[in-house]
Each structure stands twice: as C-alpha cells, then as structure tokens.
Amino acid sequence: MTIYEPSLILDGMSSSNGSAGRLSLYLILVLVISAFTLAILVLPYDTVYVQDRAYLDWFLAVMIVCFAVFVLGTVSNALVWMRGKGLVGTPESRLMRTVARALSVIFSRKIVRLTSVFLREALYITKLRELSMLRWFAHFMILGGFLLMFALDIFVTLSLDIFGWETMISEDGWAKLLVRDFAFEIAGLMMLVGLTMALTRKFVVRPKQHSTEGADAASLVFLFLIVVGGFVLEGMGMAGSISGHEGNELYSFVGYAFSLVMPGSAGDYYDQAWLVHAVMSALLIAFIPFSKLFHMLVTPVVIQLEMLLGQEGGAL
Ligand code: HEM
Known part of the structure; x- marks a missing residue:
C-alpha cells in the first residue's frame, strides 16, 4: 500500500544542503535514543509486580536496545517512502522537513481531530467491513x-510511578480492581x-486468496504468544497467591x-x-517496523496528516 505520494512533495530543497540534512537526521536519531536511555536510567522506574530488581534491570536493558531498533527501522522505512522520482534534495532532508511539518500538526489543536479520525479510520475500515464482517470484527478486537x-498502560504508569496513587496500589483499592485488574x-x-479468530482463519480455514492488507502470520503469532503469556503470568500469580493477586477471581476472570x-x-x-x-x-x-503491523498502524496517520496539511495548502 502506498502511504507516501511523491507528487505531494514541494520542491525547493537544494541538493547542496543534502549532506547537512543527512547529518542533522542522524544527530537527531542519536539524541532521541540517548534521551530514551537517559529517561530509563534516571527515572525511579519501579514495578509492583516483579520481586527481584535484577529482572527489571534486564528488561530495561533489552527495552533500550529494542527501542533503538524500532527507531532505526521506522526511519529506514520512512526514507524508502521519501525516494520519489524527480525530487530535489536527499531523502534525509525531505524526511526532516516532513517530520517538522507533521510535528507542527501534532502539537496544535488539530491533534484532537487527527486522533479521532485515526481511531475511526483504523477501527472502522469500511473496505474490510464490506469484504467480511468476521474479518472486520477480528481486526477491531x-x-x-x-x-x-x-x-491503560500510560494511565496506570502515571498513577503508580509518578503520582503514587494509593487506590491504584492497595490490594482492595477501587482503581486497582477496576483498572489494573478488570479493564486490563x-x-x-x-x-x-x-x-x-485471525489465526484460525490463517491456519485452519486457509482461504485461497490472502489479502495483502492483513497482518502477516509472524506478527499474529508473536502477539498471540504475548497475550496468552500475560494471562499465564496472571494465573501463576493467582495460583501462587502472590501479593496483589488474592481475591481477584471476579475482576481477573481469564x-x-x-x-x-x-x-x-x-x-x-x-x-x-x-x-x-x-x-x-x-x-x-523492535519487530514492528519490519512487519505489516507497521503499515496497519502508520497508514491511517499518514493519510490524515496529508489531508490536514493539504487543507493548509501544503503536503507532507
Ligand atoms: C505488546 C505488549 C503487551 C501485551 C499485548 C500484553 C498483554 C498482556 C495480557 C493480555 C495480560 C493478562 C491480562 C491483563 O492483566 O491484562 C498481561 C499481563 C501482564 N503484563 Fe503484559 N502485555 C504487554 C506488555 C507488557 C510489558 C512491556 C510488561 C512489563 C514491563 C508487561 C507486564 C505484565 C504483567 C506484570 C502482567 C500480569 C499482571 C498480573 O500478574 O496480574 N506486559 N499482559
């Protein structure tokens, strides 16, 4: 699926400042990854779940590497979109300009409309609905x-780690039961x-025609194992009566x-x-930029950003 339309790019970036654009892009990448690493090292990141701090440290170290792979993979995808025929300037300098324009939309009041249209586009997908209600329902879920x-993760992390909200921490706090247990x-x-449903269709029903828009099998299996792993983890906590898991039968029913x-x-x-x-x-x-999941998540955002910028007389 094409999510970047070369004809929408404005000319005007001189090729002479191409290497400067390239250098700036790589400098920004180093800064973004360093800022993320610093935030993880400096913040008093804690967890109410794991008992041994060493496990948390291992996870944080892996997370830093995975975040770097995610950022580099995303940028390399974006650079491929920026390689349109007959364009002036390097893909790096065009990407820098695109990101600057996209940020001006994201940090404006237009973000509200962008988010709501994204949710509608990504969740409603009329084309898939017309094709098959079952496939649409699986995608929606x-x-x-x-x-x-x-x-929920952002909300819980803020209330636990930043605000230390007691009702989110204590065993019988209403926020702990309704948000951390039930909503999750x-x-x-x-x-x-x-x-x-999606895996049954792919591996059991095995329709002859595979749509190129669906997520690939590897992403689905990966996500399935993580979700099942989450429930197994919760079950282990409950079976072993680990603190925070007692009396959760009703709220954490799965x-x-x-x-x-x-x-x-x-x-x-x-x-x-x-x-x-x-x-x-x-x-x-880390795998997202290299899988079809990336296009499923990014396409609606790029289309909306292009529309919003197009209305102002420009484009991405
Ligand atoms: C793609 C990302 C993830 C998915 C899809 C996912 C999915 C799930 C699911 C389905 C559950 C079981 C039900 C529930 O309480 O929601 C769960 C539990 C859990 N997840 Fe994840 N998870 C993800 C990432 C993470 C990460 C990054 C961490 C920690 C750093 C984490 C920590 C936990 C914990 C501690 C539990 C169990 C809570 C308990 O013992 O009650 N998850 N996860």
Whole structure:
C-alpha cells in the first residue's frame, strides 16, 4: 500500500544542503535514543509486580536496545517512502522537513481531530467491513484491545510511578480492581478473541486468496504468544497467591481460569515468567517496523496528516 505520494512533495530543497540534512537526521536519531536511555536510567522506574530488581534491570536493558531498533527501522522505512522520482534534495532532508511539518500538526489543536479520525479510520475500515464482517470484527478486537491496553498502560504508569496513587496500589483499592485488574482483563480478552479468530482463519480455514492488507502470520503469532503469556503470568500469580493477586477471581476472570490448571508452586517462577513476557513484548516493538503491523498502524496517520496539511495548502 502506498502511504507516501511523491507528487505531494514541494520542491525547493537544494541538493547542496543534502549532506547537512543527512547529518542533522542522524544527530537527531542519536539524541532521541540517548534521551530514551537517559529517561530509563534516571527515572525511579519501579514495578509492583516483579520481586527481584535484577529482572527489571534486564528488561530495561533489552527495552533500550529494542527501542533503538524500532527507531532505526521506522526511519529506514520512512526514507524508502521519501525516494520519489524527480525530487530535489536527499531523502534525509525531505524526511526532516516532513517530520517538522507533521510535528507542527501534532502539537496544535488539530491533534484532537487527527486522533479521532485515526481511531475511526483504523477501527472502522469500511473496505474490510464490506469484504467480511468476521474479518472486520477480528481486526477491531485486536487493534481495539491493543489501543485500550496502551492507553491503560500510560494511565496506570502515571498513577503508580509518578503520582503514587494509593487506590491504584492497595490490594482492595477501587482503581486497582477496576483498572489494573478488570479493564486490563477486558483489553487482553479482546485481543485474545481477535487473534484466535485471525489465526484460525490463517491456519485452519486457509482461504485461497490472502489479502495483502492483513497482518502477516509472524506478527499474529508473536502477539498471540504475548497475550496468552500475560494471562499465564496472571494465573501463576493467582495460583501462587502472590501479593496483589488474592481475591481477584471476579475482576481477573481469564487469569483465574488459567490459575485453575496450575499448581501453587507456579508462583515460584513468577519473576522469570514476567521477564519472558516483558522481553517478548519489547522484541515485538523492535519487530514492528519490519512487519505489516507497521503499515496497519502508520497508514491511517499518514493519510490524515496529508489531508490536514493539504487543507493548509501544503503536503507532507
Ligand atoms: C505488546 C505488549 C503487551 C501485551 C499485548 C500484553 C498483554 C498482556 C495480557 C493480555 C495480560 C493478562 C491480562 C491483563 O492483566 O491484562 C498481561 C499481563 C501482564 N503484563 Fe503484559 N502485555 C504487554 C506488555 C507488557 C510489558 C512491556 C510488561 C512489563 C514491563 C508487561 C507486564 C505484565 C504483567 C506484570 C502482567 C500480569 C499482571 C498480573 O500478574 O496480574 N506486559 N499482559
């Protein structure tokens, strides 16, 4: 799918400042990755889940590497889009200009409209709806569950790590039960249902015609293993009665179902299972730019940004 239209680019970037653009881009990349690393090293990042700090440190180290791979992969994808015929300047300098214009939209009031249109475009996808209601529903559950979990994650991280919100921490706090237990469970369940449907279609039904717009099998399997791993982890915590997991049967009902088939000793390996789950999700982030997931997430954003900038008399 084409998400970058060369004819929309304005001429005017002289090739003589191409190497300066290239240098600036790579300097910015180094700065972004260094800032992320610094934030992880400096912030008093903590977790209410894992007991042994060494596991957390290992995860943070892997996360830094995966973030760097994600950024470099994303930029190399973007540079491929920037290679249009008959354009002036290097792809790097065009990318810099595109990012600057995109940021001017993101840090303006237009971000509200951009977000709402993105959600509508990404979740509603009329074309897929007309093709098959089942495929549309599976896609809605996967992306909807993922976005919900992402939003919840930001909210919980802020309230736990930054604000130390007691009702989010204490065992019977309403925010802990309704957000950390129940809302996360719903997001995870949505993904589990959608992924099971998509994988059944790919590996059991095996339709003759594969749409080029669907996610590739590797991304789906990867995501499925992470989601199942999350529920297994929750089940281990409940089976082993680890603190924060007692009395959660009602709110963490899927994790509870998993805990029923686990011995109490499963709780002894909770930290190790946490590391596997966390590292797998970090690896997924690194894998995104190299998978079709990237195009599924980025396409609606780029289309909307182009429309918004087009209305102002310019384009990306
Ligand atoms: C692609 C990213 C991820 C996905 C799709 C995912 C999915 C899930 C799911 C479905 C669950 C079980 C139900 C629930 O409570 O939501 C879960 C649990 C959990 N996840 Fe993740 N997860 C991701 C990333 C992470 C990361 C990066 C960490 C830690 C750094 C993490 C830590 C946990 C923990 C601690 C639990 C269990 C909570 C408990 O014991 O009750 N997850 N995850």
